[in-house]
Amino acid sequence: MDASINMNSVTISVEGMTCNSCVWTIEKHIGSVNGVHHVKVSLEEKSATIIYDSKLQTPKTLQEAIDDMGFDAILHNPNPLP
Amino acid sequence: MPKHEFSVDMTCEGCAEAVSRVLNKLGGVQFSVDLPSKKVCIDSEHSVDTLLATLNKTGKAVSYVGPK
Numbered sequence: 577m578d579a580s581i582n583m584n585s586v587t588i589s590v591e592g593m594t595c596n597s598c599v600w601t602i603e604k605h606i607g608s609v610n611g612v613h614h615v616k617v618s619l620e621e622k623s624a625t626i627i628y629d630s631k632l633q634t635p636k637t638l639q640e641a642i643d644d645m646g647f648d649a650i651l652h653n654p655n656p657l658p
Numbered sequence: 659m660p661k662h663e664f665s666v667d668m669t670c671e672g673c674a675e676a677v678s679r680v681l682n683k684l685g686g687v688q689f690s691v692d693l694p695s696k697k698v699c700i701d702s703e704h705s706v707d708t709l710l711a712t713l714n715k716t717g718k719a720v721s722y723v724g725p726k
Contacts (some may be wrong), residue, residue: 592675592679594670594675595673597670644680644715645676645715646675646679647679
């Protein structure tokens with residue numbers, strides 16, 4: 577494996593999800609974004625936890641990707657602890 | 659303005675809301691969402707391709723039904 581890959585994770589609040597179909601759609605869509613390794617969306621907590629390569633994505637671009645889908649994505653902590 | 663009808667695989671209010679949001683972001687559109695029949699009727703000068711691309715952003719299955 578390439579040692580230069582920088583894994584990072586971020587939790588983004590997502591408003592506007594009301595059912596599992598919304599959750600599934602976000603997981604599928606964000607999961608296909610370049611540099612995203614894993615995504616877990618929680619309907620109860622209204623949040624998405626994303627594990628990503630910090631060379632390819634930033635919390636801001638991931639937030640925009642969710643926002644683009646028509647959901648209200650809010651970034652609480654732009655610089656999460658490692 | 660031309661009227662176009664699209665079939666969008668929406669299953670709940672949240673899905674319909676997401677569709678409304680992306681369309682509002684695009685701007686220059688008037689639309690109505692019919693959740694029970696999974697149809698979105700759009701009144702716009704935008705091309706069908708632009709509208710399709712916008713609807714596709716929601717990650718749902720979208721197809722163009724035809725002009726209305």
